[in-house]
Amino acid sequence: MPESLTRAVRWDTVVGALLVVVLLLSFTTVDGFGNALNLSFLIGNTLPIALIALPMTLLVVSGEIDLSVASTAGLSGAVMGALWNQGMAIETIIPVCLLLGVVCGLVNGLLVTRLGLPSLAVTIGTLAAYRGIAQIVLGSDAVTDFPAQYLDFAAGRIGDTFVPYAFLPFLVLLAIAVVALHATPFGRSLFAIGAGEEAARFAGIRVKRQKLILFTMTGLMASLTGVFWALHYASARYDNATGLELSVIAAVLLGGIDFDGGKGTLGGAIAGVFLLGTLQNVMSLVNVSAQSQIVVTGVLLVVSVLGPRVARQTAVARAGRRAAASPPVPSKAPAPTP
Amino acid sequence: MTHPSDTGPAPVLALRDVSKSFGAVRALRDVSLELFAGEVHALAGENGAGKSTLIKTLAGVHRPDAGQVLLDGEPVVFHGPKDARDAGIAVIYQEPTLFPDLSIAENIYMGRQPRRALGRIDHKATHEATTALMRRLGVELDPDRPARGLSIADQQIVEIAKALSFDARVLIMDEPTAALTGSEVARLFGVVRTLRDQGAAVLFISHRLEEIFEICRRVTTLRDGARIASEPLDGMTEDDLVRRMVGRDLEELYPKQDVRPGEVALSVRRLTREGVFTDVSFDVRRGEIVGLAGLVGAGRTEVARAVFGIDRWDAGEVEVEGRRLTNGAPSTAMAAGLALVPEDRRAQGLVMDMSIERNIGLTGLRTTVKAGLVDRGAERSRSLDWALRLQVKYARIADAVSTLSGGNQQKVVLAKWLATGPKVLIVDEPTRGIDVGTKAEVHRLLSQLAADGVAVLMISSDLPEILGMADRVLVMHEGRLTAEIPRTDATEETVMAAATGRAAA
Numbered sequence: 129m130p131e132s133l134t135r136a137v138r139w140d141t142v143v144g145a146l147l148v149v150v151l152l153l154s155f156t157t158v159d160g161f162g163n164a165l166n167l168s169f170l171i172g173n174t175l176p177i178a179l180i181a182l183p184m185t186l187l188v189v190s191g192e193i194d195l196s197v198a199s200t201a202g203l204s205g206a207v208m209g210a211l212w213n214q215g216m217a218i219e220t221i222i223p224v225c226l227l228l229g230v231v232c233g234l235v236n237g238l239l240v241t242r243l244g245l246p247s248l249a250v251t252i253g254t255l256a257a258y259r260g261i262a263q264i265v266l267g268s269d270a271v272t273d274f275p276a277q278y279l280d281f282a283a284g285r286i287g288d289t290f291v292p293y294a295f296l297p298f299l300v301l302l303a304i305a306v307v308a309l310h311a312t313p314f315g316r317s318l319f320a321i322g323a324g325e326e327a328a329r330f331a332g333i334r335v336k337r338q339k340l341i342l343f344t345m346t347g348l349m350a351s352l353t354g355v356f357w358a359l360h361y362a363s364a365r366y367d368n369a370t371g372l373e374l375s376v377i378a379a380v381l382l383g384g385i386d387f388d389g390g391k392g393t394l395g396g397a398i399a400g401v402f403l404l405g406t407l408q409n410v411m412s413l414v415n416v417s418a419q420s421q422i423v424v425t426g427v428l429l430v431v432s433v434l435g436p437r438v439a440r441q442t443a444v445a446r447a448g449r450r451a452a453a454s455p456p457v458p459s460k461a462p463a464p465t466p
Numbered sequence: 467m468t469h470p471s472d473t474g475p476a477p478v479l480a481l482r483d484v485s486k487s488f489g490a491v492r493a494l495r496d497v498s499l500e501l502f503a504g505e506v507h508a509l510a511g512e513n514g515a516g517k518s519t520l521i522k523t524l525a526g527v528h529r530p531d532a533g534q535v536l537l538d539g540e541p542v543v544f545h546g547p548k549d550a551r552d553a554g555i556a557v558i559y560q561e562p563t564l565f566p567d568l569s570i571a572e573n574i575y576m577g578r579q580p581r582r583a584l585g586r587i588d589h590k591a592t593h594e595a596t597t598a599l600m601r602r603l604g605v606e607l608d609p610d611r612p613a614r615g616l617s618i619a620d621q622q623i624v625e626i627a628k629a630l631s632f633d634a635r636v637l638i639m640d641e642p643t644a645a646l647t648g649s650e651v652a653r654l655f656g657v658v659r660t661l662r663d664q665g666a667a668v669l670f671i672s673h674r675l676e677e678i679f680e681i682c683r684r685v686t687t688l689r690d691g692a693r694i695a696s697e698p699l700d701g702m703t704e705d706d707l708v709r710r711m712v713g714r715d716l717e718e719l720y721p722k723q724d725v726r727p728g729e730v731a732l733s734v735r736r737l738t739r740e741g742v743f744t745d746v747s748f749d750v751r752r753g754e755i756v757g758l759a760g761l762v763g764a765g766r767t768e769v770a771r772a773v774f775g776i777d778r779w780d781a782g783e784v785e786v787e788g789r790r791l792t793n794g795a796p797s798t799a800m801a802a803g804l805a806l807v808p809e810d811r812r813a814q815g816l817v818m819d820m821s822i823e824r825n826i827g828l829t830g831l832r833t834t835v836k837a838g839l840v841d842r843g844a845e846r847s848r849s850l851d852w853a854l855r856l857q858v859k860y861a862r863i864a865d866a867v868s869t870l871s872g873g874n875q876q877k878v879v880l881a882k883w884l885a886t887g888p889k890v891l892i893v894d895e896p897t898r899g900i901d902v903g904t905k906a907e908v909h910r911l912l913s914q915l916a917a918d919g920v921a922v923l924m925i926s927s928d929l930p931e932i933l934g935m936a937d938r939v940l941v942m943h944e945g946r947l948t949a950e951i952p953r954t955d956a957t958e959e960t961v962m963a964a965a966t967g968r969a970a971a
């Protein structure tokens with residue numbers, strides 16, 4: 129799609145505007161939304177999605193996906209609980225958990241890059257496997273007695289403001305991710321890989337290495353999220369964060385990251401994350417059941433895949449009837465099977 | 467107007483005063499064209515002149531902004547390619563449009579396979595029909611093999627077979643020969659002549675002028691979207707045609723400078739990739755242009771890919787300026803000063819959805835960096851500079867390369883690699899789809915690069931180009947180097963003899 133056309137209706141701007149509208153509506157119409165405490169809850173509960181959305185955005189831009197992130201988070205929480213029960217110091221446990229996340233990501237990355245398997249299939253497999261290991265590690269226990277200062281950091285906020293402590297390190301990570309994706313050669317190469325992997329290879333980009341780095345980073349961030357989750361909710365269980373991958377992917381796609389790779393901005397993705405987080409918060413405030421919230425997430429997922437496409441197609445249709453002119457491109461893999 | 471006869475039969479297909487714009491770009495301005503049964507008509511013009519746009523208008527892909535399409539003298543409106551096809555118009559587009567996962571036979575008969583009872587697809591009949599088509603084209607391609615992995619030339623053959631399978635009254639071909647070598651072109655022309663004699667009207671586009679003179683009776687020239695002339699080719703010279711196209715006289719097409727070769731820059735020793743090429747050894751010296759000739763499928767492209775590191779080799783070694791290259795690592799090859807302009811610009815040369823600027827910038831990700839970040843200013847000036855040097859015709863440097871005409875896309879690929887300042891440059895079909903004026907320009911550029919000490923290895927299916935530009939010609943036949951012919955001895959005969967395996971090494 130020509131950049132000039134997509135620029136006419138930048139989906140990430142649309143989502144940003146949508147977020148502002150939803151926030152304004154919530155402030156004015158939803159009871160109990162606007163106070164600092166609720167806002168800090170909103171942000172704190174959205175942070176797990178936001179943290180994983182950072183590497184997931186990069187991954188989807190490069191044309192891959194990782195469905196195992198929630199299981200990696202669960203596994204790292206379970207290991208954290210199990211080691212804590214063994215009496216290990218929390219200062220040792222956390223690095224161990226992060227290392228574990230790196231290994232989980234590396235396994236995904238190696239299966240995808242060395243064996244050439246599609247990441248969707250690989251990570252559906254490890255989604256089940258990592259969660260299974262988590263259950264073996266911790267059984268049905270719930271570990272809750274982590275040190276108070278850690279729990280306070282993960283759940284508390286700065287004074288009476290709406291800003292959770294944990295939001296600050298997230299902002300740092302966000303800044304790093306934005307720069308990495310949009311300003312470094314690495315990020316530039318990810319867009320090229322996602323939009324034309326073969327051409328990227330012919331330009332000397334080390335496609336496999338970049339992907340391996342991405343999967344590993346994703347594993348690391350997922351385990352960090354698992355640690356945060358266990359502390360934030362003061363509960364390490366094997367089923368922590370179950371289904372979180374759905375929210376992350378829905379949010380990222382909602383933010384205009386093209387599922388086919390090669391398009392989108394991290395700003396859009398984060399707007400998508402907080403749009404989803406706000407909706408979930410509002411739904412809780414007005415007592416929508418957890419099950420119904422999942423339905424809403426699912427619907428959002430569908431909308432977010434369709435939305436940018438429809439927007440782009442209308443733009444194309446308006447710019448002349450050239451959509452008909454583009455026959456299937458032989459270079460880009462999945463061909464329509466009639 | 468040079469209308470052949472106002473009283474004779476109506477043209478099968480015609481355009482009357484057709485205009486078409488893309489945003490600010492006026493691709494066609496008041497263009498008229500008439501195609502008569504039993505004639506092969508050429509459409510000539512520089513890159514971006516509007517040839518493909520004209521064809522897409524005839525084929526129902528584009529709707530004209532103004533003017534009419536006439537079928538048998540009656541105005542028609544095609545609502546899509548299917549309407550045109552139903553009217554008996556078969557089109558071979560500049561870029562192959564095959565579905566990679568379908569077989570050759572399925573691609574040809576897509577959506578209209580022979581049926582058996584209960585609407586089941588008759589695979590046997592499809593297979594046989596395809597075999598018959600292939601025989602008619604004189605090629606051996608397995609109808610059941612998937613389109614994925616076919617060479618550009620073979621893809622083109624399948625497109626042609628697809629067009630033939632319609633038994634079209636009008637056959638439109640947009641640069642069908644760009645990827646073909648001499649014998650394959652001859653084979654295609656045989657088919658075209660047969661169709662013509664059976665009464666079909668043929669519209670033919672090529673940047674190889676000798677082909678136009680060989681097969682066409684009349685020619686329509688376009689310049690900047692406007693028709694310059696429609697006239698018989700009889701009595702015209704190539705220079706006349708070029709003048710119509712570019713509006714001025716053409717400089718030398720093969721401006722080869724004499725250069726005294728320097729040190730060996732690229733050294734390939736006993737390179738083997740099992741089942742693809744065997745025991746290939748050669749050197750290219752600084753200042754030298756070495757041509758690599760051979761038939762399509764001889765393994766030329768495969769050698770280039772392996773040398774650059776896209777494919778791994780099984781045995782042998784490659785050195786650039788004395789540095790051993792790592793097997794299968796394009797990034798180290800680039801770091802050593804090697805550049806490869808690949809044969810398939812859409813899949814390998816360009817990221818089609820990315821801008822001109824970013825595509826050229828892709829090879830500079832390691833060099834246009836400041837404090838670890840992409841230096842956007844440097845990236846932009848590097849891209850603008852090279853786009854200008856190669857005279858790429860574009861509206862904005864931030865436009866996607868997919869909006870450029872085919873020849874201009876090719877120039878972007880060249881720009882992207884020349885911008886790396888290579889020591890060794892491998893070009894695979896460097897002037898495929900490029901108009902004569904620019905072709906001369908590219909040749910001048912290659913010659914200048916060589917004069918500046920770059921070692922150039924040039925793969926080309928265009929034999930006159932090899933003969934005109936190469937200091938030395940290497941010839942491959944069935945995966946082996948069969949001959950090395952110095953410039954003074956290189957003729958069409960000696961090269962073709964080696965390419966077809968008729969001469970000893």
Ligand SMILES: Nc1ncnc2c1ncn2[C@@H]1O[C@H](COP(=O)(O)OP(=O)(O)OP(=O)(O)O)[C@@H](O)[C@H]1O
Nearest residue numbers: 488493513514515516517518519869870871872873
């Ligand atoms: N879909 C499109 N969107 C925008 N501009 C276009 C589009 N298609 C063609 N153009 C522009 O229209 C002009 C004519 O393009 P066209 O492809 O018809 O040229 P051509 O004569 O076929 O050139 P070539 O010999 O390089 O194939 C060019 O300036 C091109 O950039």
Ligand SMILES: [Mg+2]
Nearest residue numbers: 517518560872
């Ligand atoms: Mg064209």
